[in-house]
Amino acid sequence: MNRCEIGIIGLAVMGQNLALNFARHGISVCVYNRTRERTEAFMRERVRGEPITPADSLEELARCLTRPRRILLMVQAGLAVDQVIEALLPFLEPGDLVMDGGNSHYADTERRMEALAARGIRFLGVGISGGEKGALLGPSIMPGGTPEAYALAEEFLLRIAAQSEEGPCCAYMGRGGAGHFVKMVHNAIEYAFMQGIAEAYDFMKNALGMPADAIAETFARWNEGTLNAYLVELAARVLRYRDPETGEPLVERILDQAEQKGTGRWAAQAALELGVPTPTLTAAVIARTLSHFKADRERIAAGFPWPDRRSEAADPSAVTDLEAALNLTVLSAFSQGLWLLHEASRAYRYGTDRTEVLRVWRAGCIIRARWLIFLREILREDPEDPHLLFHPRFRQELQGRLPAAGRVLARAFEAGIPMPALRTAVDYVLSMRRARLPANLIQAQRDAFGAHTYQRIDRPGTFHTEWEEG
Numbered sequence: 001m002n003r004c005e006i007g008i009i010g011l012a013v014m015g016q017n018l019a020l021n022f023a024r025h026g027i028s029v030c031v032y033n034r035t036r037e038r039t040e041a042f043m044r045e046r047v048r049g050e051p052i053t054p055a056d057s058l059e060e061l062a063r064c065l066t067r068p069r070r071i072l073l074m075v076q077a078g079l080a081v082d083q084v085i086e087a088l089l090p091f092l093e094p095g096d097l098v099m100d101g102g103n104s105h106y107a108d109t110e111r112r113m114e115a116l117a118a119r120g121i122r123f124l125g126v127g128i129s130g131g132e133k134g135a136l137l138g139p140s141i142m143p144g145g146t147p148e149a150y151a152l153a154e155e156f157l158l159r160i161a162a163q164s165e166e167g168p169c170c171a172y173m174g175r176g177g178a179g180h181f182v183k184m185v186h187n188a189i190e191y192a193f194m195q196g197i198a199e200a201y202d203f204m205k206n207a208l209g210m211p212a213d214a215i216a217e218t219f220a221r222w223n224e225g226t227l228n229a230y231l232v233e234l235a236a237r238v239l240r241y242r243d244p245e246t247g248e249p250l251v252e253r254i255l256d257q258a259e260q261k262g263t264g265r266w267a268a269q270a271a272l273e274l275g276v277p278t279p280t281l282t283a284a285v286i287a288r289t290l291s292h293f294k295a296d297r298e299r300i301a302a303g304f305p306w307p308d309r310r311s312e313a314a315d316p317s318a319v320t321d322l323e324a325a326l327n328l329t330v331l332s333a334f335s336q337g338l339w340l341l342h343e344a345s346r347a348y349r350y351g352t353d354r355t356e357v358l359r360v361w362r363a364g365c366i367i368r369a370r371w372l373i374f375l376r377e378i379l380r381e382d383p384e385d386p387h388l389l390f391h392p393r394f395r396q397e398l399q400g401r402l403p404a405a406g407r408v409l410a411r412a413f414e415a416g417i418p419m420p421a422l423r424t425a426v427d428y429v430l431s432m433r434r435a436r437l438p439a440n441l442i443q444a445q446r447d448a449f450g451a452h453t454y455q456r457i458d459r460p461g462t463f464h465t466e467w468e469e470g
């Protein structure tokens with residue numbers, strides 16, 4: 001009887017690539033997919049002598065595995081996860097481990113974890129980032145659940161994870177749904193990062209009049225400096241690509257409606273529920289949603305002219321300002337994401353070590369960036385700092401870039417270019433650096449129309465005033 005060390009259910013591209021990754025690290029894998037043709041095609045077209053065994057049924061998969069069983073679900077997030085767990089349960093025994101490697105909602109993960117725990121089955125919510133390539137060559141892995149469940153999977157996950165100078169990009173993210181929560185925040189930062197890059201592209205194209213090739217060159221140059229990041233490098237690569245049919249940059253032929261699968265929206269919802277301000281993460285979700293109203297935008301644009309303020313000549317100082325501005329967007333987004341993680345860990349008792357989160361994001365994942373080294377360094381000095389803004393070196397990095405970001409925003413307005421990620425990033429910093437905000441007037445008005453009361457800065461207590469004159 002074949003004894004495989006790990007089972008993978010779901011052979012879409014992520015499942016396939018993870019199976020190959022495990023197998024190429026000497027871990028024997030048993031694979032199963034609901035539609036058998038997919039398993040057959042995988043075995044025929046992609047497996048070349050790696051220790052991978054196909055199973056025709058969940059029962060066969062369960063029989064194929066060493067005990068306690070380790071099973072990774074790579075099926076579509078949502079109902080499919082519940083259905084597969086339900087179908088698998090009759091073949092599992094207490095002590096077995098089920099891992100969900102999809103982008104499940106952290107609350108669903110917690111629900112499943114509890115239900116399975118009642119039957120003695122361990123469950124891990126495992127965030128996996130890196131796309132198809134990462135899955136094959138080394139993803140960033142964010143597992144959450146009980147420490148005992150993690151201990152069962154650790155050795156295997158560490159072997160397939162991306163490697164950085166700071167070790168394998170896999171670490172225990174905390175209890176309950178922590179793994180999926182961290183992955184959700186990763187994705188929300190990814191949304192903000194991509195929105196920031198898209199705004200920089202828009203600015204270079206429509207305020208500075210730069211062609212796609214020059215914009216690509218600029219991103220490539222930025223990638224050599226503080227903005228060294230997978231997404232910046234990728235922007236350069238995508239902008240350089242020419243459509244074989246038209247010979248033009250392909251990006252200019254792509255419909256400007258951004259899709260989303262839900263993790264960004266969940267992060268925004270979680271932040272609102274937890275009372276954590278994440279304006280840039282949220283703005284990036286809204287920007288994608290707004291992009292969908294293409295027909296409305298076209299109709300409004302036709303009746304809403306804006307003076308063309310495109311520069312004629314190259315403007316190196318504007319590009320330098322823009323680089324500073326994108327750095328500020330990225331730093332601000334990380335600060336917001338870290339704050340959200342801090343609060344979630346406290347409220348949901350995850351026990352997440354955010355210095356480990358930053359380490360795990362160093363390689364393999366979509367938001368890998370040079371800034372992570374710096375962020376981790378300063379967070380390690382004060383791991384309880386919710387948002388890094390208490391740290392003088394972090395503040396310095398922001399402060400030094402604010403004037404440039406302000407100039408970019410002013411020029412963007414002149415050219416009619418929306419920059420919601422940058423604008424919210426700047427406003428977040430400006431708001432957090434204000435000892436006194438105008439919320440006093442809001443409190444006064446709330447008290448005036450609804451007797452909601454207010455507090456004073458010069459003496460303790462709760463106050464109400466009859467605001468009507470005379």
Ligand code: ATR
Nearest residue numbers: 010011012013033034035038074075076077080083
């Ligand atoms: P992709 O978008 O890359 O196709 P996905 O939708 O996240 O990936 O996951 C699809 C995988 O989930 C497939 O392996 C699919 O199985 P089929 O090939 O049979 O479609 C699996 N899947 C989806 N719903 C499922 C369900 N209810 N039960 C079992 N597997 C399911």
